[in-house]
Amino acid sequence: xxxxxxxxxxxxxxxxxxxxxxxxxxxxxxxxxxxxxxxxxxxxxxxxxxxxxxxxxxxxxxxxxxxxxxxxxxxxxxxxxxxxxxxxxxxxxxxxxxxxxxxxxxxxxxxxxxxxxxxxxxxxxxxxxxxxxxxxxx
Numbered sequence: 001x002x003x004x005x006x007x008x009x010x011x012x013x014x015x016x017x018x019x020x021x022x023x024x025x026x027x028x029x030x031x032x033x034x035x036x037x038x039x040x041x042x043x044x045x046x047x048x049x050x051x052x053x054x055x056x057x058x059x060x061x062x063x064x065x066x067x068x069x070x071x072x073x074x075x076x077x078x079x080x081x082x083x084x085x086x087x088x089x090x091x092x093x094x095x096x097x098x099x100x101x102x103x104x105x106x107x108x109x110x111x112x113x114x115x116x117x118x119x120x121x122x123x124x125x126x127x128x129x130x131x132x133x134x135x136x137x138x
Contacts, residue, residue: 001083002112004104006123009097010090011131017098018068018090020130024060035125045075050118054078061085083107084115100126 010017020030025041027048038049044060057076062069067089074084086104093099102123106115 001105001107002109002115004102004106004112004116004119006102006119008100008123008127009093010100010127011097013096014068014090014092014098017100017130018065021068021070021088021090021100022063022065024063024070031129032122032125033129035122046072047077054118100130 020026023030024046025039027039027046028036035051036048037051038047040047046058046060048056048058050056055077056074058072059075061071061073064070068091069087069089071085071087073086084104084106086102089101091099091101100123102119104115104119106112
């Protein structure tokens with residue numbers, strides 16, 4: 001199994017960052033525009049289309065407003081690992097900033113590197129998007 005753990009400091013309050021992450025059907029607008037080109041929701045499954053053409057179906061396992069955490073598992077699409085579970089969480093950072101934590105566990109292990117590359121690309125877009133939104137509000 002491969003475990004991918006990434007963190008980023010976001011220049012916005014935890015409540016604002018959580019609002020964008022919690023809006024799980026709007027990833028292509030609020031979190032990773034351009035990197036994610038479409039998001040569709042059918043009950044507790046969202047279908048995410050990436051700019052590279054990959055399409056992933058994700059089961060939303062939990063949304064916890066108290067801890068500002070969303071958990072999801074890949075259940076289909078063009079990338080079908082044996083196991084893929086992920087969570088995103090927003091924690092309070094210093095000042096009015098937020099610590100964004102993204103953890104992914106995936107099998108088989110050989111999918112770890114390509115998924116980590118996608119996560120790194122996505123995280124750069126997420127940080128830039130949320131930082132830009134915070135600057136626009138100020």
